Amino acid sequence: xxxxxxxxxxxxxxxxxxxxxxxxxxxxxxxxxxxxxxxxxxxxxxxxxxxxxxxxxxxxxxxxxxxxxxxxxxxxxxxxxxxxxxxxxxxxxxxxxxxxxxxxxxxxxxxxxxxxxx
Numbered sequence: 001x002x003x004x005x006x007x008x009x010x011x012x013x014x015x016x017x018x019x020x021x022x023x024x025x026x027x028x029x030x031x032x033x034x035x036x037x038x039x040x041x042x043x044x045x046x047x048x049x050x051x052x053x054x055x056x057x058x059x060x061x062x063x064x065x066x067x068x069x070x071x072x073x074x075x076x077x078x079x080x081x082x083x084x085x086x087x088x089x090x091x092x093x094x095x096x097x098x099x100x101x102x103x104x105x106x107x108x109x110x111x112x113x114x115x116x117x118x
Contacts, residue, residue: 008048008076009037009079017029017033060074
């Protein structure tokens with residue numbers, strides 16, 4: 001359960017730190033650096049009051065995956081890590097998916113509980 005003194009992370013697509021162009025992966029922005037840590041400094045009935053005047057809606061943080069994800073705006077630490085993981089890996093998995101054999105596609109369909117008939 002969140003409380004005063006805890007940290008939430010605000011996603012800001014304009015907040016950017018770039019990789020060194022000579023490093024692998026090019027010189028694009030580091031996704032993790034879009035997240036700004038903000039301490040909870042107070043609360044009211046509907047919001048957590050954060051540093052720098054920000055407010056995070058308690059309801060949106062407590063719905064959708066039990067405080068792991070609060071929309072595109074605010075995240076708990078776990079929610080931020082989930083978002084970073086899916087951002088870094090989803091497209092790579094899609095590429096592999098498109099290259100799967102029929103046998104692997106059937107396994108994936110089973111994992112996803114895809115309703116199909118053989």
